[in-house]
Amino acid sequence: MYRMFFKRWIDFLLSVLGILLCSVPMILICVIIVFDDPGPVIFCQERMGKEKKKFRLFKFRTMHVNTPNLPTHLLENPDRYISRVGRFLRKTSLDELPQLFNILCGKMSFVGPRPALPSQTDLIAERDLYGANDLLPGLTGWAQVNGRDELGIKEKASLDGEYVMKLSFAFDVKCVVKTIGCVFRGDGIVEGGAKKADLEESE
Numbered sequence: 001m002y003r004m005f006f007k008r009w010i011d012f013l014l015s016v017l018g019i020l021l022c023s024v025p026m027i028l029i030c031v032i033i034v035f036d037d038p039g040p041v042i043f044c045q046e047r048m049g050k051e052k053k054k055f056r057l058f059k060f061r062t063m064h065v066n067t068p069n070l071p072t073h074l075l076e077n078p079d080r081y082i083s084r085v086g087r088f089l090r091k092t093s094l095d096e097l098p099q100l101f102n103i104l105c106g107k108m109s110f111v112g113p114r115p116a117l118p119s120q121t122d123l124i125a126e127r128d129l130y131g132a133n134d135l136l137p138g139l140t141g142w143a144q145v146n147g148r149d150e151l152g153i154k155e156k157a158s159l160d161g162e163y164v165m166k167l168s169f170a171f172d173v174k175c176v177v178k179t180i181g182c183v184f185r186g187d188g189i190v191e192g193g194a195k196k197a198d199l200e201e202s203e
Contacts, residue, residue, distance in 0.1 A: 002169050010169075011110055015103040026097055029060055029089070036085040039065035042098055047115035048124060050136045055107040057115055058098035062086025093183050099139050111172040112138025113160040123153045130161025142166075145178035 030041040043061040046054050067081040075081060082090070089095040102108040108115065115137035116123050127133045143151060143159035151159070163171070 003167055006169070007109065007172070008106070011103050012106075014110060015100050018100045019104065022097055022100065025094075029085075029094065029097070032085050033061060033083075037061075037064050037083045046118060047137065048118055048120075048133070049107055049115060050134065052124065052133050054118060055102070055115075057108075058101055060086075060089055060095040060098060062089050062095050096139060103139065107136070109136040109138045111140055111142075111163075111175045112136050113141050113163065114138060114144060120153075123157060126153055126157030127160055130157060131164050132157065132160035135164065135167075140175060140179040142171075142175055145175055145182050 033041045040061055043059045043063075044056050045059070047057040049055040062083060063081045063086055064083055068075065086095070099108060103110060112135045113127060113132045116127070124133060141160065142163035143156045146159055147155065163175075
């Protein structure tokens with residue numbers, strides 16, 4: 001019942017509340033981004049959603065406008081492309097706030113496997129083994145609180161599979177609580193790529 005009904009309603013209600021509470025901070029972030037590096041404040045990227053249907057994921061832009069359109073780990077010296085405010089937004093995960101609108105629209109959930117890039121065919125294939133591609137992708141997930149950018153493809157997919165098996169309200173709460181701790185500690189963040197340079201995203 002939770003997976004089929006209550007999870008979506010909780011996502012909807014909490015995303016509305018989150019947008020209302022974070023509206024002023026999000027506006028301030030937009031202003032700071034423009035002053036720091038004039039250009040679009042929102043970064044949109046195609047990701048794989050539930051049942052491998054593509055959708056547009058939103059983030060605050062954390063890289064300079066002249067950054068090549070490549071995954072971070074494929075950039076030469078990626079640190080030089082990250083803006084000053086972008087470095088802070090990434091470290092605190094505030095760049096993820098616009099995904100509240102993805103959750104509101106039903107393209108994402110607060111908790112679930114992080115949405116893969118269409119080019120991450122190895123990760124998508126591994127997730128198929130566990131049924132993880134059948135869930136809405138999440139703002140955070142079990143893999144994110146157990147290694148995040150430090151994880152390899154097989155490790156991440158296995159943890160996503162564990163989430164599929166344990167999915168419940170209590171387990172989602174556990175993921176959220178652990179996420180808060182990880183954000184404050186800055187755990188698992190590896191700028192410029194993931195373990196063995198096999199993941200992750202452009203922004």
